[in-house]
Amino acid sequence: MKKQEILGLSDPAQCCGCGACAVACPVNAITMVAKDLGAYYPEVNMDRCVSCGKCQKVCVFQSEEEHSDAPLRVYAAANADRQQLKGSASGGVFAALAKSVIAEGGIVYGCSMEYTHGVLTPMHIGIDTEAALTKLQGSKYVQSKAFHCFPEVKTHLQSGRVVFFSGTPCQVAALKCYLRETNTERLFAADLVCHGTPGTVLFEDYIARLKKRQNGDITAFSFRDKSSGWGLLAGYQVQDKNGREKQTLLRPDCSSYYSLFLSSETYRESCYSCPWANTARVGDVTLGDYWGIENEHPEYLTENGGKLSAAAGISVLLVNSEQGKTLLKRFGSGLVLEASNLESASRQNTQLRKPSSHTALREELVRCYETEGYPGVEKLFRKKQGLRYCVRRIKNLFLNWKNKRRYE
Ligand SMILES: Cc1cc2nc3c(=O)[nH]c(=O)nc-3n(C[C@H](O)[C@H](O)[C@H](O)COP(=O)(O)OP(=O)(O)OC[C@H]3O[C@@H](n4cnc5c(N)ncnc54)[C@H](O)[C@@H]3O)c2cc1C
Structure with missing residues (x-):
């Protein structure tokens, strides 16, 4: 049997990218590599593999695990x-x-x-x-x-x-x-x-794009900023070339990454x-x-x-x-x-109660990301949002203006 099959890699739904196989391998034959939508999957170096089976033993998809029936x-x-x-x-x-x-x-x-x-x-x-x-x-x-x-x-x-x-x-x-x-x-x-x-690399690519648009380093990103209470508002910190830091609030529907996360597409x-x-x-x-x-x-x-x-x-x-x-x-x-x-x-x-589900948009996103990288994902997101995106951007500007005044 091919080693990739041993790891169940012929079916990406049977791999959560935990990487236990990579750390359990005694000869370092397994590396985690970013694939579909920037998510990590193990890749086996066939020349190194000694067929010891340790990767299978630690795979959560290939072994019985203990879990509760219902909370106590x-x-x-x-x-x-x-x-x-x-x-x-x-x-x-x-x-x-x-x-x-x-x-x-x-x-x-x-x-x-x-x-x-x-x-x-x-x-x-x-x-x-x-x-x-x-x-x-x-x-x-x-x-x-x-x-x-x-x-x-x-x-x-x-x-x-x-x-x-x-x-x-x-x-x-x-x-x-x-x-x-x-x-x-x-x-x-x-x-x-x-x-x-979503995959780690998809997020890194999103941040790289944000960095370019903001013309500064994104030094922090919080998905759950509580400055307006318990909810889903995000926030990030930009550092300019002179080391000055600026905090910006971000409505989830203004961020392609966050919005697509919330709608379970990525x-x-x-x-x-x-x-x-x-x-x-x-x-x-x-x-x-x-x-x-x-x-x-x-x-x-x-x-x-x-x-x-x-x-x-x-x-x-x-x-x-x-x-x-x-x-x-x-x-x-x-x-x-x-x-x-x-x-x-x-x-x-x-x-x-049940896992999330996606729509047909996910397949389009996978294709765009593969061919054009994150800019392709952003383009598709904005196209689907149409005019609503502009309205949300204006609301986001207003939110930041209001927040700035609160601290002045
Ligand atoms: C990807 C993701 C999806 C979620 N989806 C839901 C949901 O659908 N419904 C719901 O009720 N709650 C969801 N949560 C959980 C929720 O957002 C809070 O993390 C949880 O309620 C704990 O909050 P807290 O205030 O106790 O602690 P916090 O201080 O907010 O939580 C921090 C904890 O979250 C862990 N954590 C944060 N990010 C990650 C990550 N990327 N991977 C692994 N661990 C992480 C930290 O290790 C730490 O234990 C999700 C969390 C994550 C990371």
Whole structure:
């Protein structure tokens, strides 16, 4: 059998790009290479491969994994620390748990938007100081490179350290697969409710285009800017040639990348048949936005005398395993928790019920990206938007003008 087939690569829907195969390979025969819409897939160097089968053993699509049948507990939750809550995408549950893990000497892994040599790249890093926590806060709506952390996590667990790992469900499943023969008593894993992830290189190309249009370096990009409250507003920072920095707010419908992300057109192929987009979760806890809380639990909201603020952000928190219960008991003191149920939590959160789906536009996008690169994607996006795009741009200019006046 050809090695590419061994890895299931004849079907891109059977590869989530986790890269566990690449780090498990004892002879470095596997490299992750960007393909369809800038998403990474493993490529095997046939001359190096020794047919040991380790890549198959760690592949989440080729092995049985453990997951819960249904959550043991469901909460509407938020971080009690206002500052941390503000820097988080939704209710800041991640930061509250991570802070306590660090305080007890543990190490936390999550996705950071790293700016190196003029390029912004989302990648997983490990941190063990509270000061570094802000790097991991906030949702980066793009596939994060996480596999290089797997051996590090293993080493920490072997040395008896507590590890709190957070990521998309496929990354958590991949890590658990990779650690199958390791003692994971001290591993706590949080998976995210996940809409799907566009390829890393597609995002890098989008940023390169933005950089050109703004005539400066894009040194930071936040998909969930809370300056106007809990929602989907984005923001980025431009640094000009003299080192001056400017913050710009971005409505999602004004950004080709963000808009196509929200309409589910640009994810990697496997996201459309994601085996984890349901209530049988792989993480010890699951974190998401509690969309629709105003209908499901109006009594929990501050305006009705409750403890949770919809303007500041509210999370849905699923506790999926005994280890998840321990995580909350040991490290959850910084959380405000209110009981909820699965039906309410998933009513407006489709990805707790089924994977995202795309339209015929995706095929057009793949073709344009292949032939013209990101400018082709942008051109197609604007063509489809027509006049609406101009109106939205004007609204975005107004938004930034209003925001600037607020701070003058
Ligand atoms: C690609 C993606 C799609 C999502 N889709 C949905 C959805 O459809 N519905 C929903 O309710 N919630 C979704 N979320 C989750 C949501 O946006 C928040 O991340 C989640 O509610 C946790 O928020 P928080 O306030 O607790 O922590 P925050 O501080 O906002 O979250 C940071 C956490 O997210 C992780 N993270 C951020 N970006 C990535 C990434 N690219 N890859 C892996 N991990 C990452 C960090 O490691 C950290 O654990 C998605 C997140 C991502 C990254």
